[in-house]
Amino acid sequence: MDFDFTEEQKNFREEVKDFLKSELEKGYFKPRQNAWMDELSQEFSKKMARRRWIGLTWPKEYGGQGRSYIDRMIMQEEMMKAGAPLAFHFLGDRQVGPTLIRFGSDELKKEFLPKIINAEISFCLCISEPDAGSDLASVRTTAEEKGDYYAINGQKVWTTLGHMVDFGWLLAKTNLNPNVPKHRTLSEFILDMKAPGVTVQPLINILGIHTFNEVFLDDVRIPKNRIIGERDKGFDQIMEQMVYERAGIERLMQNYPVKVCLVEYAKTTKRNGRYLWEDPLIRNTIATLEIEFNVGRILCYYVAWTIDQGKVPNYEASVCKIFCTQFEKKLSDVATQLMGLYGQVLPGSKWAPFGGIAPESYLWSPSYTLQGGTVEILKNIIALRGLKLRTK
Amino acid sequence: MDFGLNEEQTILKNETRRFLKNECPIDFVKEMIEDEKGFSPSLWKKMAELGWMGILFEERYGGTGGTFLDLSVILEEMGRVLLPGPFFSTVILGGVTIMLSDDEALKQRFLPGIASGDMIMTLALTETEGSYAIERVESIGEPRLDGYVLRGKKMFVSDAHIADYIIYPARTDQKYQSGGVSLFIVDSKREGIEITPLICLDLQRQFEVNFRDVHVLKNSMVGGEGEGLNLIQGMWPIIVTGKCCEMLGAMQQVLEMTLSYVQKRHQFGRPLSAFQAIQHYCADMAIDLECSRWITYQAAWRLSNGLPSRKEVAMAKAWSSGAFKKMTVIAHQIHGAIAFTKDYDLYLYYRYAKAGEITFGDENFHKEVVAREMDFQDQ
Numbered sequence: 195m196d197f198d199f200t201e202e203q204k205n206f207r208e209e210v211k212d213f214l215k216s217e218l219e220k221g222y223f224k225p226r227q228n229a230w231m232d233e234l235s236q237e238f239s240k241k242m243a244r245r246r247w248i249g250l251t252w253p254k255e256y257g258g259q260g261r262s263y264i265d266r267m268i269m270q271e272e273m274m275k276a277g278a279p280l281a282f283h284f285l286g287d288r289q290v291g292p293t294l295i296r297f298g299s300d301e302l303k304k305e306f307l308p309k310i311i312n313a314e315i316s317f318c319l320c321i322s323e324p325d326a327g328s329d330l331a332s333v334r335t336t337a338e339e340k341g342d343y344y345a346i347n348g349q350k351v352w353t354t355l356g357h358m359v360d361f362g363w364l365l366a367k368t369n370l371n372p373n374v375p376k377h378r379t380l381s382e383f384i385l386d387m388k389a390p391g392v393t394v395q396p397l398i399n400i401l402g403i404h405t406f407n408e409v410f411l412d413d414v415r416i417p418k419n420r421i422i423g424e425r426d427k428g429f430d431q432i433m434e435q436m437v438y439e440r441a442g443i444e445r446l447m448q449n450y451p452v453k454v455c456l457v458e459y460a461k462t463t464k465r466n467g468r469y470l471w472e473d474p475l476i477r478n479t480i481a482t483l484e485i486e487f488n489v490g491r492i493l494c495y496y497v498a499w500t501i502d503q504g505k506v507p508n509y510e511a512s513v514c515k516i517f518c519t520q521f522e523k524k525l526s527d528v529a530t531q532l533m534g535l536y537g538q539v540l541p542g543s544k545w546a547p548f549g550g551i552a553p554e555s556y557l558w559s560p561s562y563t564l565q566g567g568t569v570e571i572l573k574n575i576i577a578l579r580g581l582k583l584r585t586k
Numbered sequence: 587m588d589f590g591l592n593e594e595q596t597i598l599k600n601e602t603r604r605f606l607k608n609e610c611p612i613d614f615v616k617e618m619i620e621d622e623k624g625f626s627p628s629l630w631k632k633m634a635e636l637g638w639m640g641i642l643f644e645e646r647y648g649g650t651g652g653t654f655l656d657l658s659v660i661l662e663e664m665g666r667v668l669l670p671g672p673f674f675s676t677v678i679l680g681g682v683t684i685m686l687s688d689d690e691a692l693k694q695r696f697l698p699g700i701a702s703g704d705m706i707m708t709l710a711l712t713e714t715e716g717s718y719a720i721e722r723v724e725s726i727g728e729p730r731l732d733g734y735v736l737r738g739k740k741m742f743v744s745d746a747h748i749a750d751y752i753i754y755p756a757r758t759d760q761k762y763q764s765g766g767v768s769l770f771i772v773d774s775k776r777e778g779i780e781i782t783p784l785i786c787l788d789l790q791r792q793f794e795v796n797f798r799d800v801h802v803l804k805n806s807m808v809g810g811e812g813e814g815l816n817l818i819q820g821m822w823p824i825i826v827t828g829k830c831c832e833m834l835g836a837m838q839q840v841l842e843m844t845l846s847y848v849q850k851r852h853q854f855g856r857p858l859s860a861f862q863a864i865q866h867y868c869a870d871m872a873i874d875l876e877c878s879r880w881i882t883y884q885a886a887w888r889l890s891n892g893l894p895s896r897k898e899v900a901m902a903k904a905w906s907s908g909a910f911k912k913m914t915v916i917a918h919q920i921h922g923a924i925a926f927t928k929d930y931d932l933y934l935y936y937r938y939a940k941a942g943e944i945t946f947g948d949e950n951f952h953k954e955v956v957a958r959e960m961d962f963q964d965q
Contacts, residue, residue, distance in 0.1 A: 195595075195655060196588040197884045264587055457960065471961075474954070481953035484960060485881075485901045492880040499589050513876050516869075576872055577865035584849045585860040 197492075199268065207268050213245070214276040225277030227448055227551060228558070232405045233279035234358055239313035248287045249311040256295055256303065257311045263498035267443050271494075274447030281355060285317040286310035288442065290363055293382075293435050297423030306384070320350040320362040320385060320409055321432065328571045330365070331376040331429055335411060337366035337383065344368075344383065344421070346391075346414040352565075356407035357394045362387050364416075369426050380428035384420045391415070401557045439566045440511040441501060443494040445518040446487070449525050452555050453487060455548040456480065456529040465534070476532065483525055490518045509580030512572040519562040519569065526555035589880070595659050602663040605636065610667045612931045615789070618670035623748055624791050625671030634703025639677055643685060647693055648701035654824065655890040658831040658883070665835030668789060668934055672706050672745035678828050679744070680707025682821045683753055683769065687809040696751070696771070708749040710740035710795055711818070718947060720755060720818045723767050725797065727756030733803040734758065736770060739796045746781045746793035749774050754797065755814045767814035770806050777801075788941035789934060823889055823899040826946050830882040830902045833910045833942045837878055840910075840935050841871050844917045858920070867916050874909040881905050897959040904952035907943040914939040 199207070217223055223238055242248055250266045252258025273280055291310050294303055309315045326332040335348025346366055356362065362385035369379035387394070391414035397406035423431050460470040460480060470476050493514040500507040529552035530537035541550035563569045577583045591599060609629055618624050633639065641657050643649025657677075664673060681700045684692055699705035713724055725738025736756050746752060752772050759766030772779070778800040784792045809817045845868060848858040858864045885902040888895040914936040918925055925932040943949070 195591060195883060195887050197887045199587060477957035478950060478953050481904075481956040481960065484956055485904055485953070488901055489877045489881050489905060492884055493877065495587055496589050496876075496880055499587055509872075510876075513873050517873055517877065570866070573866045573869035574862070576869035577859075581845055581868055581872060583845065583859035583865055583868060584857055586856070 199264075203265060203268055206265060207272060210247075210269050210272040213241075214272060214278060217241070217278075218276065223277075223279050225451070226279075227277055227451060227555065228405075229277050229279040229281070230274060230284060230444060230448065231281055231354060232403075234282045234316060234355065235279040236282045236313055236316070238279050239282040242283065243311060243313040248283045248313060249291055249307075250287075252291055252295060252307075252311070256291075256307050258291075263441075263501040264495060267495060267498040270443050271447055274444060275450050277451065282316045283310065283313050285319065285363070286315065289319075289435050289439060290317050292438060293422065293431065296434075297382075297431050299419065301419055302384070302422065315361060316355070316359040317361050317363055318353050318356045318359045318387070320353055320356070320364040320411075322352045323349060324351055328568055330432070331380070333365055333367060333380055335364075335366045336370065337364075337368050337381060337416070339368070339418070342418050343415040344418060346383075346385070346411045346416055348411050350409040350411070351397070351406075353394070353407045353409045354405050356387065356409050357396065357404075359387060361385060362392075362409065365428055365432055368428075374426075377429040378426055380432075381425050382422040382428040382431055383416050384422065385411075385414065385416060389414050389416070399561075401554065434506060436567060437506055437508050437511050438501075440515040440572070441497045441507055443491075445515055445522060445562065446490045446494055449522050449555050451548075452525055452529050452552050453483065455551060456483070456525070456532065459529075459533060459547055470532065479528060479532070483521075483528060486517075486521045486524070490514070490521050493517055509576055512567070512575045512580065515566065516563075516569050516572050516576075522555075522562045523559045526552055526559050530556045589883075591659065595656060598656060599659045599663065601636075602638075602660050603666070605632075606663055606667045606669060610669050612667075612934070615668045615670055615934060616931075619789065621670075624745075625748070630671060631703050633673070634701065637701075638673070639681070639703055640697070640701025642677070642681065643697050643701055647697035649697065653890045654827075655886050657828070658886040658890075661828055661831035662835035662838075665832030666839045668836065668938060670789065672708065672748060674790075674828065674832070675708040675745040675749065676700055676706050678821075678825055679709035679711070680749075680751065680753060682824050683709060683808060683817060684771070686817055686820050687769075687813075689809060691805070692771070692808060705751065706745065706749050707751045707753065708743055708745045709753040710743045710746075710755065712740065712742050714739055714741055716741060718822075718951075720767060720815055721765075723755050723757050723814070725754070725756040727758040727768055727770060729758065730801070733801060733806065734770065736772065736797045736800045736802060739794065741794055742784065743793045743795045744790050746774070746795050747783065747791060752779070752795065753808060755818070758811055765812050765815060768811050769808040769814045769817055770802050771808050772797075772800060772802055772806060786941065787937045788945075789938050790941070823885075823895050826899050826903045826952075827882065827885045827889055827895075829942060829946050830878075830906045831886060833906050833939070834875075834878055834882050836935055836938055836942075837875050837906075837910050837913055840913050840917050840932070840939075841868075841875055843932060843935075844868065844871065844920055847921055864920060867920055871913045871916055874913050878902075878906045878909045897956055900947075900952040900955035900959070903947055904949045904956065907949045907952070910939040911943050 246259050249258035250261050251263055254260045323333055337344040337346050364383040364385040365380055367379050368381040391412040393410040395408045396404045397408055398404055460476055463470050497507045497510045497514045500510045533547050536547050538553055539546040539550055540553055637650045638660055640649030641652040644651050684696050727734045727736050752774050754770045754772050755767050757766050758768040778798040780796040782794045784794055786792050848864050851858050882902045885898040888898050917932055921932055924930055
């Protein structure tokens with residue numbers, strides 16, 4: 195057992211911190227909690243690419259560094275702490291690359307992996323549909339084989355950054371035989387978002403921010419060689435990808451600044467003549483969050499370690515994501531409550547404590563326990579796959 | 587980072603589990619609750635032969651020179667089966683105090699006896715206030731020419747009825763507000779010691795121990811005069827983390843019992859495990875267990891490696907106290923009425939979890955420790 199990092203890992207963390215510090219000092223990015231998922235900065239991603247930090251865990255034969263998931267988590271932890279803009283390479287690095295390496299044809303690997311690793315292209319996910327959310331196998335968008343292409347027809351939703359990126363990771367139905375079980379009818383494709391027939395329409399979230407989109411696909415042609423892995427095996431492939439989506443530290447670290455501000459606020463703010471931090475109830479509440487944050491952090495590294503052991507962390511990543519997203523929700527709730535009346539003042543007002551990140555996070559927070567698998571779906575995974583409960 | 591046990595620890599864990607599964611089935615636990623002594627001397631002897639009692643002691647004291655992490659593995663398995671008896675009292679509350687005392691004569695006098703299973707010990711950590719604030723000890727150690735006279739009531743002293751020796755904190759200097767507390771190791775048969783059982787929901791026996799002018803010799807002092815507070819503070823993380831390890835094992839058992847029950851029990855023509863409400867309860871229990879496991883092992887690993895661990899230990903106990911209790915409450919809900927009977931075994935864990943929650947500092951106690959650690963912490 196060892197709960198410490200190696201010297202090499204400690205040095206790596208320092209290297210990442212130094213990089214971020216210097217970028218910040220030069221004003222190359224403005225720290226923002228959601229920048230990792232909604233701020234496309236090809237320039238920033240290129241700088242990471244030059245340091246070989248994209249594809250850190252990919253095998254060397256594909257241009258990666260073949261390093262551990264613990265290493266990647268160290269990097270990711272520091273990037274999240276700093277509020278760095280990672281969205282340009284994020285999905286390519288985390289999901290698309292590893293899936294191509296695992297399932298993709300040599301041709302696709304050769305075409306896409308170098309572009310991802312060099313921060314030349316960006317991706318979005320075209321997976322969920324209006325009638326296929328948690329029940330993903332119910333996807334209805336069709337991919338009909340016609341000569342040397344697939345004709346795609348249907349509608350996707352919750353496509354983050356779909357209006358700005360180059361490619362979409364698409365899940366569509368390739369087998370229309372109603373007698374085949376739904377999860378044996380789907381395939382994965384790489385979709386050119388600029389292709390004729392792709393219409394992207396904004397979906398504005400409850401903060402009034404546009405990151406989500408609806409994507410309408412009307413006889414869009416995808417060349418046949420852009421199918422990923424085996425035809426009709428897309429569901430199993432995507433289930434495995436989702437595990438890696440849940441295996442990150444993003445969910446814990448995204449709101450790290452809220453935690454920092456909360457503690458500082460309590461220590462520096464007087465109410466009724468004494469600092470909030472002197473109130474036993476407030477100390478207790480904040481200590482609870484501190485403990486939960488630390489528990490969540492160990493869970494994240496445990497998941498990374500599990501992957502490094504060569505296992506798909508189905509159960510572990512579900513435990514981790516449930517825990518961390520629930521922590522996040524609680525954090526913004528407690529922070530806004532503790533700031534009292536000022537806990538409602540949003541970014542843009544000079545009266546907003548710490549720029550209003552706490553109420554902003556509170557507005558985001560209903561989405562935390564939904565995206566990438568709802569808490570309920572994840573509990574099903576824990577019960578049925580992890581604990582192997584019988585249903586008959 | 588490495589979240590796995592090493593090979594020796596894995597073997598130790600498996601062997602401990604196998605041994606306890608045979609030697610300490612749940613019926614034995616129930617039998618011991620009714621037993622006058624509350625433990626089996628023959629099982630105690632066997633455990634000593636396996637080297638468990640001396641696992642932390644150096645070889646020259648009859649021990650095997652293991653690490654705290656080795657002991658953690660054993661404690662976890664003991665918690666799993668609710669092993670009755672004075673292991674925790676003897677080895678941790680007694681043995682570790684002596685080990686940390688830096689008193690060679692004392693170590694030679696007591697550690698080999700503990701390691702061989704011939705000596706049972708306990709520590710009188712709390713008084714009538716029921717708190718762990720050792721600096722506020724009110725019991726008195728009055729100096730005499732040949733030694734001291736000890737006077738004062740202790741509460742919640744575990745296994746005092748079978749302990750050969752009781753370690754007794756007493757104030758030997760009235761001048762200091764927080765210092766001036768010394769520890770004495772006292773033969774429990776000495777005149778003036780009155781031991782009365784407390785009727786508790788805990789499975790472990792706890793006692794009211796009254797010292798009425800008990801004469802002890804100078805050499806019965808553990809560590810130097812006025813060193814009591816330092817000694818207790820030094821061993822406190824080991825006590826607290828040790829308890830977390832026991833609770834961790836018990837939590838695993840509660841989850842396993844529940845998983846087995848929900849797949850056997852049928853209602854509405856299906857096993858309970860087919861119902862999503864039940865599945866989600868089970869998932870909640872699994873999450874609490876995983877969190878407890880890693881926050882506890884982080885503390886144990888730090889202690890084992892001599893690293894600063896005040897915050898980590900407090901986090902482990904604050905978390906585990908709540909998590910274990912919550913798990914037993916959910917387990918009872920899932921099991922339904924059957925587990926509300928004495929024929930079933932779950933109530934033993936339910937009791938154990940409540941006692942574990944409040945013993946050696948509850949959630950609020952340890953959260954305040956975490957808050958204090960945050961007082962000066964850079965973010």
